[in-house]
Amino acid sequence: MSQITLRQVCKTFVLRKRQKGLLGAVRGAFSREKELVRAVRDLSFTVEEGELVGYIGPNGAGKSTTIKMMSGILVPDSGEITIMNRVPWKEREAHVSWIGVVFGQRSQLWWDTPVLDSFELLRDIYRVPQADYRRRLDDLTALLDAGSLLRTPVRQLSLGQRMKCELIGSLLHNPRILFLDEPTIGLDAVTKLALRAFLTDLNRREGVTMLLTTHDMDDIEALCSRVMVIGKGSLLFNGGMDELRERYAPYRVIRARLARECAAPDLPEAESVKLDGLNAEITFLPAKAAPAQIIARLAEACPLADLTVEAPDIERLVADMYGEMAL
Amino acid sequence: MRARMKPYRAIFRQQLLTGLQYRAGYWGSTITHVVWVIVRVAIVGIFYRYGRGQAGVTLRQAVCMIWLQEMALNLMPGFGMDFTVWNKIARGDVGYDLVRPLDVYNHWYVSALSDKLARFLLAIVPVTAAALLARGDMGLHLAASPLSILAGLLTLATGLAVSCAVICLCYAAQMDVNVGDAPSRVMMIVSQILAGSLLPLQLWPDALQGFLRWQPFAAMMDLPLRFMAGSASLSELPPVLLSQLVWGVLIWRLGRAWIGRNLRRLIAQGG
Numbered sequence: 001m002s003q004i005t006l007r008q009v010c011k012t013f014v015l016r017k018r019q020k021g022l023l024g025a026v027r028g029a030f031s032r033e034k035e036l037v038r039a040v041r042d043l044s045f046t047v048e049e050g051e052l053v054g055y056i057g058p059n060g061a062g063k064s065t066t067i068k069m070m071s072g073i074l075v076p077d078s079g080e081i082t083i084m085n086r087v088p089w090k091e092r093e094a095h096v097s098w099i100g101v102v103f104g105q106r107s108q109l110w111w112d113t114p115v116l117d118s119f120e121l122l123r124d125i126y127r128v129p130q131a132d133y134r135r136r137l138d139d140l141t142a143l144l145d146a147g148s149l150l151r152t153p154v155r156q157l158s159l160g161q162r163m164k165c166e167l168i169g170s171l172l173h174n175p176r177i178l179f180l181d182e183p184t185i186g187l188d189a190v191t192k193l194a195l196r197a198f199l200t201d202l203n204r205r206e207g208v209t210m211l212l213t214t215h216d217m218d219d220i221e222a223l224c225s226r227v228m229v230i231g232k233g234s235l236l237f238n239g240g241m242d243e244l245r246e247r248y249a250p251y252r253v254i255r256a257r258l259a260r261e262c263a264a265p266d267l268p269e270a271e272s273v274k275l276d277g278l279n280a281e282i283t284f285l286p287a288k289a290a291p292a293q294i295i296a297r298l299a300e301a302c303p304l305a306d307l308t309v310e311a312p313d314i315e316r317l318v319a320d321m322y323g324e325m326a327l
Numbered sequence: 328m329r330a331r332m333k334p335y336r337a338i339f340r341q342q343l344l345t346g347l348q349y350r351a352g353y354w355g356s357t358i359t360h361v362v363w364v365i366v367r368v369a370i371v372g373i374f375y376r377y378g379r380g381q382a383g384v385t386l387r388q389a390v391c392m393i394w395l396q397e398m399a400l401n402l403m404p405g406f407g408m409d410f411t412v413w414n415k416i417a418r419g420d421v422g423y424d425l426v427r428p429l430d431v432y433n434h435w436y437v438s439a440l441s442d443k444l445a446r447f448l449l450a451i452v453p454v455t456a457a458a459l460l461a462r463g464d465m466g467l468h469l470a471a472s473p474l475s476i477l478a479g480l481l482t483l484a485t486g487l488a489v490s491c492a493v494i495c496l497c498y499a500a501q502m503d504v505n506v507g508d509a510p511s512r513v514m515m516i517v518s519q520i521l522a523g524s525l526l527p528l529q530l531w532p533d534a535l536q537g538f539l540r541w542q543p544f545a546a547m548m549d550l551p552l553r554f555m556a557g558s559a560s561l562s563e564l565p566p567v568l569l570s571q572l573v574w575g576v577l578i579w580r581l582g583r584a585w586i587g588r589n590l591r592r593l594i595a596q597g598g
Contacts, residue, residue, distance in 0.1 A: 071422070071425070072425065073421075075590075075591055092425070093429065093430070096426045096427060096428050097428045101423070101426045103423065110341060110345060112348045117344055118341075121338065121341045124334050124336070124337030125334040125337060125338075125428070126427075127330060127428075153348075
């Protein structure tokens with residue numbers, strides 16, 4: 001049986017709309033317009049133990065709502081959620097002992113006191129034995145190079161330092177599942193790389209199942225074995241990164257810098273050829289044409305100064321997908 | 328039982344630590360308490376000197392009540408309160424509180440209790456020292472017997488349980504999107520006034536005394552302090568405890584049910 005199972009899950013929010021201005025406020029005191037927002041509709045998927053799954057979608061697609069339902073914070077209107085054989089919102093206290101959650105835009109640390117005080121509070125809340133806590137804290141701080149941060153008040157930490165501490169705080173009780181809701185938001189490249197290395201290592205060493213929502217496609221490429229794409233509350237894609245590329249952007253692009261200006265080469269096997277001064281961009285489908293053949297014909301037509309063969313940019317691919325969803 | 332209480336003891340410890348972080352704030356709050364006593368005693372003194380009516384308590388008892396109120400003020404809802412939970416509800420940050428293996432109501436109740444108790448313990452020593460140093464009519468004159476003082480301390484402690492239930496009721500109201508935060512703010516201010524924090528309830532008009540005696544907020548501060556000021560006899564202890572029990576259980580049950588209902592209908596959008 002899968003560790004996480006969602007079947008036909010729906011969640012609707014009621015939004016109360018108000019009109020602008022003083023007149024609108026007075027009117028709003030007597031009658032208000034309601035709007036139903038279907039945040040998640042008929043959502044079904046499974047996640048196996050030890051998987052590291054990316055969960056992506058545009059803003060407002062229903063990613064965070066799904067994470068909150070799986071964490072036991074929100075109750076779905078209909079459908080089933082089973083995580084480690086428990087229904088999260090029905091057995092919330094037992095369920096949350098086995099999960100860790102990081103909300104990238106929120107903090108679980110006490111703002112005014114040193115980080116270590118927050119960790120000790122979490123130790124006691126999760127009833128972690130002192131010896132286990134000590135060992136776990138030493139391991140996690142060593143892996144994230146966060147030992148020097150422990151005595152610093154949270155308010156004096158940079159965003160990257162705080163995020164390292166948030167991750168440690170979520171893992172002190174040794175959860176079997178980790179939900180990461182935009183953990184790399186606002187972080188610099190160095191910290192992002194450190195967090196990615198840490199998460200990969202944790203997943204490999206301890207088999208912690210991870211579900212990651214992010215807008216950073218590099219996170220998904222670097223970390224996830226599988227990706228799920230959600231749009232307007234429904235699951236649009238569920239599979240590997242290669243499959244995502246094959247389905248939505250199966251083409252490759254040859255970018256060449258020519259040694260001298262020349263006429264556009266005749267390449268019938270290519271999907272498109274664009275020539276702009278000394279720069280050429282040739283799009284082709286690997287299933288229909290071999291790249292070596294196209295490059296050879298291009299080199300025959302014009303001498304080449306430089307050349308790269310690129311897979312489509314994943315950011316572009318996902319932006320196109322999101323664009324299609326909006327239509 | 329000991330293991331079950333561990334998280335709540337830890338929350339109390341953390342709240343106390345937070346209260347000790349800022350020295351300037353601590354001394355500023357202490358000085359405010361003392362200055363506020365001087366102002367209130369001066370106003371009450373004028374009423375006693377030039378007023379025509381007959382008060383139910385002597386000036387010394389009224390001044391004593393004011394000092395004791397200032398010591399106990401931190402136990403009231405809304406006064407010098409840590410608005411962390413309040414702000415979390417307002418900003419939709421309650422997510423982390425809901426992923427802890429704790430009952431949400433108990434978690435917030437203990438946070439409120441810890442915050443109130445921590446602030447009370449931090450303020451009690453310097454304010455008591457100032458009260459004992461004040462001379463003449465301005466000073467603290469505890470006329471009550473040791474038993475009455477004990478009764479006062481006991482009912483103050485049980486009154487704190489009611490006060491925290493009121494705070495949780497305010498959290499419940501704020502969580503309810505149909506209610507919003509204005510009723511909670513009003514409830515906190517009304518509870519402070521009806522607990523006698525502006526004027527000891529015995530100095531209010533006689534016609535109101537029956538209502539004031541039995542409304543829920545009197546049992547949080549005013550009734551307990553009457554024992555210590557010597558303006559209530561020990562025979563009033565059972566009715567005060569009964570009033571606290573009835574109101575405490577009622578408000579606790581209402582807050583618990585309301586928070587439970589809110590959690591089932593919770594909306595937490597946006598990241």
